Amino acid sequence: MEYSDRSKISLCVVTPQPTPYRDPFWNTVAEQPGVELDVFYCYAKGDDRPWEIDWPFRFHAEVLPGRAWLGQHNGYWNPSILKKLRAKRYDAIILGGYNHFTMLAAAWYARKKRIPYLVMCESFHGLKRARYRKTLKTPLVRWVVGGAAGILPTGQLAREYLISYGGRADRCAFVPNSPDLDSLRHTAFALYPNRQVIRESMNLGNEPVVLFVGRLINKKGVDILLEAFARVVQNVPSQLLIAGDGPERTKLEEQAARLRVNDRVHFVGFQQPKDLPRFYCAADLFVLPSRTEPWGVVVMEALASGLPVVVSNLVGCYPDVINDDQVGRVVAPEDPHSLAEAMRDYLLKRPDKNRVHQIWEPVYQRMRHPVVASNLVGLVRAILKEDGLNKQVIFPDLKN
Numbered sequence: 569m570e571y572s573d574r575s576k577i578s579l580c581v582v583t584p585q586p587t588p589y590r591d592p593f594w595n596t597v598a599e600q601p602g603v604e605l606d607v608f609y610c611y612a613k614g615d616d617r618p619w620e621i622d623w624p625f626r627f628h629a630e631v632l633p634g635r636a637w638l639g640q641h642n643g644y645w646n647p648s649i650l651k652k653l654r655a656k657r658y659d660a661i662i663l664g665g666y667n668h669f670t671m672l673a674a675a676w677y678a679r680k681k682r683i684p685y686l687v688m689c690e691s692f693h694g695l696k697r698a699r700y701r702k703t704l705k706t707p708l709v710r711w712v713v714g715g716a717a718g719i720l721p722t723g724q725l726a727r728e729y730l731i732s733y734g735g736r737a738d739r740c741a742f743v744p745n746s747p748d749l750d751s752l753r754h755t756a757f758a759l760y761p762n763r764q765v766i767r768e769s770m771n772l773g774n775e776p777v778v779l780f781v782g783r784l785i786n787k788k789g790v791d792i793l794l795e796a797f798a799r800v801v802q803n804v805p806s807q808l809l810i811a812g813d814g815p816e817r818t819k820l821e822e823q824a825a826r827l828r829v830n831d832r833v834h835f836v837g838f839q840q841p842k843d844l845p846r847f848y849c850a851a852d853l854f855v856l857p858s859r860t861e862p863w864g865v866v867v868m869e870a871l872a873s874g875l876p877v878v879v880s881n882l883v884g885c886y887p888d889v890i891n892d893d894q895v896g897r898v899v900a901p902e903d904p905h906s907l908a909e910a911m912r913d914y915l916l917k918r919p920d921k922n923r924v925h926q927i928w929e930p931v932y933q934r935m936r937h938p939v940v941a942s943n944l945v946g947l948v949r950a951i952l953k954e955d956g957l958n959k960q961v962i963f964p965d966l967k968n
Contacts, residue, residue: 575601575602576602576603576604577602577603577604577659577660577945577948577949577952578604578606578656578657578658578659579597579603579604579605579606579658579659579660579661579662579948580605580606580607580608580652580653580656580658580660580661580662581594581605581606581607581608581661581662581664582608582610582649582661582662582663582664582670582671582674583607583608583609583610583662583663583664583665583688584609584610584611584641584644584664584665584667584668585609585610585611585612585613585641586609586612586613586619586621586629586631587619588619588623588747588841589745589746589747589748589841589865590664590745591607591623591625591629592623592747592748592751592937593743593746593748593937593940593941594607594625594627594629595624595625595626595627596937596938596940596941597627597941597944597945598626598627599626599941600941600942600945603945605627605628606627606628606630606652606656606658607627607628607629607630608630608631608632608646608649608652609629609630609631609632610631610632610634610644610646610668610670611631611634611636611641611644612631618838619840619841620840622842630652632646632648632649632652632670633646633647633648634646634647634648634670637669642667642668643667643668643669644668644669644670645668645669645670645673646670649670649673649674650673650677653674653677653678654677658683659683659684659948659952660683660684660685660686660717660948660951660952661674661677661678661683661684661685661686662685662686662688662720663675663685663686663687663688663712663716664688665687665688665689666687666689666708666709666712666713671712672708672712675711675712675715675716679715684717684718684948684951684952685715685716685717686716686717686718686719686720686947686948686951687712687713687716687718687719687720687730687735688720688721688722688743689713689719689720689721689722689726689729689730690721690722690723690726690745690862690863690884691726691729691862691884692725692726692728692729692862692884693725693728693729693732694725694881694882695860695862695882695884706733709733710733710734713730713733713734713735714733714734714735716735716736717736717739717951718736718739718740718741718947718948718951719731719735719736719739719740719741720740720741720742720743720944720947721740721742721743722742722743722744722745722862722863722884722885722888723742723744723863723884723885723887723888724887724888725884725887726862726884727740727742739947739950739951740947741940741943741944741946741947742888742940742943743940743943743944744863744868744885744888744935744940745863745865745868745885746865746868746935746937746940747841747865747868747869747872748937749868749872749932749935749936749937750936750937752845752869752872752873753872753873753925753932755845755873756845756848756849756872756873756874756921759845759846759849760849760874760921762849763849763850766846766849766850767850770809770834770836770850771834772807772809772834772850773807775805775806775807776804776806776807776852776853776915776918777806777807777808777809777850777851777852777853778793778797778800778806778807778808778809778851778852778853778854778855778911778915779808779809779811779847779848779850779851779853779854779855779870779875780793780808780809780810780811780812780854780855780856781811781812781839781844781847781854781856781866781869781870782811782812782856782858782866783812783813783814784810784812784813784814784815784816784817784820785814785815785816786816786859787858787859787860787861788812788856788857788858788859788861789856789857789858789859789880789901789902790810790816790820790857791816791819791820791823792857792901792902792903792904792907793808793855793857793907794808794820794823794824794827794829794833795827795904795908796857796904796905796907796908796911797827797829797832797833797908797911798827798828798829799904799905799908799912800908800911800912800915801829801832803912804912804915804916806832806915807832807833807834808829808832808833808834809834809836809847809850809851810833810834810835810836811836811837811838811839811844811847812837812838812839813837813838817835820835821835844869845873848869848870848873848874848875849873851870851875852875852914852915852918853875853876853877853878853911853914853915854866854867854870854871854875854876854877854878855877855878855879855907855911856877856878856879856880856883857878857879857880857899857901857907858879858880858882858883858901859880859882859901859902860882861879861880861882861883861884862884863883863884863885864879864883864884864885864886867879867883867885867886867889867896868885868889868935871889871895871896871924871928871931871932872928872932873921874921874922874924874925875921875924876894876895876896876897876914876919876924877890877895877896877897878896878897878898878899878907878910878911878914879896879897879898879899880898880899880900880901881898881899881900881901882901886898888931888935889931889935891927891928891930891931892927892928894919894923894924894927895924895927895928897910897913897914
């Protein structure tokens with residue numbers, strides 16, 4: 569296929585659903601010079617993530633009719649995707665993964681029409697999966713990833729994963745699942761002068777506060793967090809905010825009562841993204857002790873808000889976002905003793921939020937939407953010019 573105007577490119581994204589962190593990023597991609605962007609979604613939203621879709625779309629966004637064939641929001645098939653791809657002459661196609669039949673159809677179409685496609689991915693080899701699923705998926709993943717013109721991993725672990733399935737290391741751009749860091753930081757600074765008022769409105773008093781944000785399901789490890797918190801309060805009187813909902817809420821509330829910390833644990837339910845900055849402002853430490861977590865957007869939200877973090881080593885973002893011990897610490901999953909030690913250390917020190925901002929600045933700058941969008945579009949242009957980036961990878965070393 570020939571491209572008559574290299575300064576203008578038409579991009580198509582096929583991705584699962586609208587999200588409050590990805591769509592602002594697509595807005596930034598659409599604002600790149602010479603880029604025309606269409607984004608097609610498999611479904612609008614689910615009960616497990618009841619976001620109010622009230623953010624702006626500065627690109628063509630369309631939820632295609634379809635249904636899930638492998639359980640709730642798994643294996644979606646949206647037949648009209650092929651019609652949409654035929655209707656316009658796209659220069660490149662970006663696949664938001666490969667877990668839906670719709671993405672596989674888009675990959676098949678791209679290969680048939682010799683349109684370069686790039687694969688986004690947040691998986692990594694450490695994630696826990698049933699052996700049969702891995703066996704069944706391996707040939708399929710190799711087919712999708714091996715045929716891609718480029719790879720778009722969220723981080724270092726996902727990059728290694730994609731390369732192991734045939735992804736091209738010389739055509740790689742880092743595209744983390746990052747929220748709008750600029751907006752979060754601006755909001756954090758605006759809220760901080762009112763921090764005491766916000767804490768009083770939540771009945772938190774003056775004790776240090778630990779925050780968890782996420783669904784209340786087994787893989788998030790909230791039961792481990794409660795065990796660790798019960799150990800912490802023996803020496804460091806503190807409060808725990810749990811912002812989220814899910815099928816394990818009643819079980820976790822009962823566990824807090826058994827551990828005799830229910831008077832210190834606040835289950836505040838699901839919070840819309842626009843309301844979360846108040847919780848980040850009120851807290852002193854963020855914890856995500858997941859048993860499995862491909863990335864961890866909330867970790868980045870916390871860090872952008874000036875909070876130090878403690879995460880398990882099965883939270884995929886940790887090699888990319890934790891650049892100093894004063895910013896965060898990594899512990900083994902399902903280890904309440906180690907988790908309690910790390911939490912206790914931060915709660916005793918109560919690091920200054922401005923200091924966290926300062927130390928995290930290099931990561932913040934590299935993960936801002938304008939930087940990541942520029943890298944992505946630059947990779948696409950380089951692929952279209954068939955120069956292979958001169959075998960150089962657009963993938964910054966976040967430890968520097």
